[in-house]
Amino acid sequence: MKRTEKNFKAACECYAAVGVDVEKALAALEEIPISLHCWQGDDVNGFEKHAGGASGGILATGNYPGRARTPEELRMDLEQAFRLIPGAKKLNLHAIYLDTPKVVERNAIEPRHFQSWIDWAKAQKCGLDFNPTYFGHPKAADNLTLAHPDKGIRQFWIEHGIACRKIAAAMGKALGQVCIMNTWIPDGFKDITVDRKGARERLITSLDACFAEKLPAKYMRDAVESKLFGIGVESCTVGSSEFYLAYALKNDLLLCLDSGHFHPTEVISDKISSVLCFLDEILLHVSHPVRWDSDHVVLFDDELRNIGAEIIRCGAKRVHIGLDYFDATINRVAAWTIGTRNMQKALLAALLLPQKKLNALEKSFGNTEKLALLEECKQLPLGAVYDAFCARHDVPAGFGFMDEVKAYEKKVLAKRG
Ligand code: RNT
Ligand code: ZN
Numbered sequence: 001m002k003r004t005e006k007n008f009k010a011a012c013e014c015y016a017a018v019g020v021d022v023e024k025a026l027a028a029l030e031e032i033p034i035s036l037h038c039w040q041g042d043d044v045n046g047f048e049k050h051a052g053g054a055s056g057g058i059l060a061t062g063n064y065p066g067r068a069r070t071p072e073e074l075r076m077d078l079e080q081a082f083r084l085i086p087g088a089k090k091l092n093l094h095a096i097y098l099d100t101p102k103v104v105e106r107n108a109i110e111p112r113h114f115q116s117w118i119d120w121a122k123a124q125k126c127g128l129d130f131n132p133t134y135f136g137h138p139k140a141a142d143n144l145t146l147a148h149p150d151k152g153i154r155q156f157w158i159e160h161g162i163a164c165r166k167i168a169a170a171m172g173k174a175l176g177q178v179c180i181m182n183t184w185i186p187d188g189f190k191d192i193t194v195d196r197k198g199a200r201e202r203l204i205t206s207l208d209a210c211f212a213e214k215l216p217a218k219y220m221r222d223a224v225e226s227k228l229f230g231i232g233v234e235s236c237t238v239g240s241s242e243f244y245l246a247y248a249l250k251n252d253l254l255l256c257l258d259s260g261h262f263h264p265t266e267v268i269s270d271k272i273s274s275v276l277c278f279l280d281e282i283l284l285h286v287s288h289p290v291r292w293d294s295d296h297v298v299l300f301d302d303e304l305r306n307i308g309a310e311i312i313r314c315g316a317k318r319v320h321i322g323l324d325y326f327d328a329t330i331n332r333v334a335a336w337t338i339g340t341r342n343m344q345k346a347l348l349a350a351l352l353l354p355q356k357k358l359n360a361l362e363k364s365f366g367n368t369e370k371l372a373l374l375e376e377c378k379q380l381p382l383g384a385v386y387d388a389f390c391a392r393h394d395v396p397a398g399f400g401f402m403d404e405v406k407a408y409e410k411k412v413l414a415k416r417g
Contacts, residue, residue, distance in 0.1 A: 004384075004391050011384035018354045018377065022385055025351035028316070029389065032347055033088035034340050035129045035180075035322040038097055041077050041336070042068045043328040046096025046136065049103045054326070056135035056143055056186025057230015058295070062328030066413025071099040073416070075120050080408050081336040082124065084401040086393035087344060090127040090177075092322050093117055095164055096136060106137065107159035111170035118174045127177035129322060130220075132164035134185040143230075146206035147187040147199045147238045154206050157185075161210030165220065172219030180283055180320050182256050183210070184225040188233025199238045204247070211251060223283040223320075224248055225256035228263065230293070249278055258285035258324055259303065260293035269306035276314050284311075285324035286343055295325040298339035300346065308346030313355065316347070331413070334405045341386075341401075348389070349382050 012022045039046075043060035046052035047070065054060055068074035074097070082089060095106060098113040111118075121128045134145040134157060142148065145157040165181060172179035187203065211222055226244040227237050241262070248255040255275055257268040268284065275282055286307060288296040298304060311319045321343065327335050354373065361370040387397035396404060 004387050004397055007381065007384035008388040011381040011388075014380050015352055015385075018373070018380070019357060020352050020354055022352065025348060026385070026389055026392075028312075028351050029344065029348050030087060032311075032316045032321065033090045033127065034085075034343050035090040035092040035127075035320065036078070036081065036085075036336055036340060037092045037323050037325070038074060038078070039094055040323075040326050040339075041074045041332050044094075044136075044326050046094060046133065047071055047098060048096050049101075051106075051137045052096045052133075053136040056140055057188070057233045058135070058186070058293075059231065060295075060326040060328045062330070064329055064331060066332065066409065066416050067328070068332075069416065071097065071116060076412065077333050078336075079124070080404070080412075081333050081340075082126075084333070084337040084395055084404060085340045085344075086390045086395040088126075089124075089340070090129055091117070091121060091124075092129040092131065094131045095133040095160070095167070106133065107156050107163060109160075109163050109167065111167050114167055114171065118171055121171075121175055127175055127179065128171040129180045129182070129320075130164060130168040130171060131182050131184065132161050134160070134183075134187075140186065143189075143233050144187050144199075145185050146210070147185070147203040149202070154202065158206050158209045161206075162213070165210070165213070165215060165222070168220040169215045170219075172216075178218060179220045180223055180254065180322075181220055182223040182225055182283055182285075182322070183207070184227070184256070185239055186230060186233065187238040188230060189236040190232055191235050193236035196236055196238075199236075200243055203238050203243070207247065211253070221254055221281070223254035223256040225258055225261070225283075225285065227258065227261040227293070245275070252280075254281050254283050254320070255279055256283040256285055256322075258287060258293075259307070260285075260287040260289035260295060260324075264289070264291065267303050267306065269303060269310050272307070272310040272319065273314050276318055281318045281320065283320045283322060285322050286339075287324045295327070297325055297327050297330070297335050298323060298342050300342040304342060304346045305349055308343070308348075309350040309353065311347060312350035331405055331409055333408060333413075334402070337401055337405065344389075345382065345386055348386055352380065352382065352385065353377055
């Protein structure tokens with residue numbers, strides 16, 4: 001018997017001893033797609049001929065060689081990452097990743113400018129998610145877009161939002177899988193802000209205009225992403241947590257919780273169950289903030305495990321999982337692979353918990369036993385089960401994926417200028 005199989009068999013016995021059915025957990029994991037963010041592949045540059053790049057308080061640092069410079073290169077790199085990531089995947093695109101030789105203004109983009117992505121997703125059998133890009137553009141130079149005091153600038157961005165929703169709906173229709181469109185804007189102020197209310201009222205009016213048209217929920221759904229602060233907009237973010245929570249509730253939208261967008265000791269794992277008491281669905285941007293919204297590669301740490309556990313406990317069908325980080329100091333294919341595999345491991349760890357027993361203990365105030373059991377579960381052989389999941393998907397198990405990353409780097413990435 002191969003080592004993976006042997007370890008898997010032993011792992012199943014360990015889990016059975018605490019009343020957990022491993023096959024059931026693996027079957028559930030199959031059903032949970034993770035949306036990989038295209039922007040890790042090129043440091044948020046995009047393929048516009050005239051604009052693009054990170055701005056508005058976000059930035060990618062580092063200059064690791066091999067950044068994708070064209071849609072073809074990005075797709076190639078994604079295919080390599082997909083070969084290293086087992087299970088269901090989606091690709092999350094930003095509007096600046098359009099694929100067309102012409103200069104197309106952001107308020108004039110159409111589904112046809114994303115046709116190559118739709119065709120690619122079809123071939124990969126993966127869904128697409130989408131984002132309007134409200135940064136990296138001269139009309140966003142003031143770090144104000146939908147909340148800009150100038151009506152003309154607001155109108156331009158409203159038109160961008162409307163154009164993007166049509167693209168998202170076209171993607172969902174073409175792929176027969178819902179496309180989640182997430183609206184994040186950089187809008188905010190560097191220093192003392194005297195009319196926060198005015199800015200927020202302008203944002204409401206602009207968002208209302210963007211979302212006015214009802215589009216079929218089976219093709220596209222809208223999410224709005226809050227934030228605490230960004231570089232250059234330290235004092236006031238117009239789309240704050242309270243703002244978007246209320247806006248999403250009032251307008252029946254998804255709320256997007258980004259793990260880097262809160263105070264450093266505030267965690268999104270505790271927000272999932274609260275928000276899902278009132279909203280049908282949410283979107284997550286899973287990231288790893290180091291001291292601030294630094295967008296590091298997602299680690300398999302306590303907070304990620306808590307996020308995974310809350311997703312499973314609240315119902316994975318109601319939580320759309322997207323990743324959001326951009327580390328330009330390491331191999332970008334590895335960055336996708338490590339982060340996505342970690343997210344899956346966190347979900348699997350949660351699926352392998354004796355949840356019914358834990359619930360019963362909590363209800364009956366069996367707190368000592370609950371603590372003891374949870375701590376014991378930490379050393380159950382999760383890795384052996386995840387390795388089996390990889391093997392079933394014909395993906396390298398364990399550290400073995402790095403051999404492929406290195407080979408791809410040598411063969412492809414190192415040759416890029
Ligand atoms: C910025 C937000 C946003 C972006 C992407 C590129 O702080 O997290 O989601 O990271 O849209
Ligand atoms: Zn985000």
